[in-house]
Amino acid sequence: NAGVTQTPKFQVLKTGQSMTLQCAQDMNHEYMSWYRQDPGMGLRLIHYSVGAGITDQGEVPNGYNVSRSTTEDFPLRLLSAAPSQTSVYFCASTGQGYGYTFGSGTRLTVV
Amino acid sequence: DAKTTQPPSMDCAEGRAANLPCNHSTISGNEYVYWYRQIHSQGPQYIIHGLKNNETNEMASLIITEDRKSSTLILPHATLRDTAVYYCIVRPLFSGGYNKLIFGAGTRLAVHP
Numbered sequence: 295n296a297g298v299t300q301t302p303k304f305q306v307l308k309t310g311q312s313m314t315l316q317c318a319q320d321m322n323h324e325y326m327s328w329y330r331q332d333p334g335m336g337l338r339l340i341h342y343s344v345g346a347g348i349t350d351q352g353e354v355p356n357g358y359n360v361s362r363s364t365t366e367d368f369p370l371r372l373l374s375a376a377p378s379q380t381s382v383y384f385c386a387s388t389g390q391g392y393g394y395t396f397g398s399g400t401r402l403t404v405v
Numbered sequence: 406d407a408k409t410t411q412p413p414s415m416d417c418a419e420g421r422a423a424n425l426p427c428n429h430s431t432i433s434g435n436e437y438v439y440w441y442r443q444i445h446s447q448g449p450q451y452i453i454h455g456l457k458n459n460e461t462n463e464m465a466s467l468i469i470t471e472d473r474k475s476s477t478l479i480l481p482h483a484t485l486r487d488t489a490v491y492y493c494i495v496r497p498l499f500s501g502g503y504n505k506l507i508f509g510a511g512t513r514l515a516v517h518p
Contacts, residue, residue, distance in 0.1 A: 327505070327506065337449065339505055339507060382446065384449070399448055
């Protein structure tokens, strides 16, 4: 099915560990974004990309890295996980001028 | 992007119309009004967007005032499955290198039997 696929769905990390959250879309969308959502809060933009090879920071970029080597994939890397990064992470994509399609989320707990 | 103001919560009886307001008094001429909703920790779902004319699709209707400073999302026959947080977002249709979607707090709609 067409859409945005996020893996894993759940993850528990220890403080200081690193990991990569995967995001892939098969709609040939140029624009992709990563958001985090803390309990009871709205979504906050972490990083976004307007095309392969182009990324930029959002509202809360500290502690996260991204790259965009292909149109389809937009991985989010946590270099040294901290408890403050416990959250639900959503990836989204859109073509020019249309509504964003969101993935189902990755629920990350850092202990 | 223009800032939006929404009520934090609303209630609606099942089968009745749900009218969700949004104020965006600083909206610019090239900015569209987008509506998304998030059902219980799922990823947000696009509902509808519009510039100045009223819009309707299979999910909802969007009414934008003539001065474009406010809008209303209408769910014509709300069901229990429409219980969600609804986000009103104002942004250009295509803003080149700044194609960001910034979420506010939204309106928590509770549909009850």
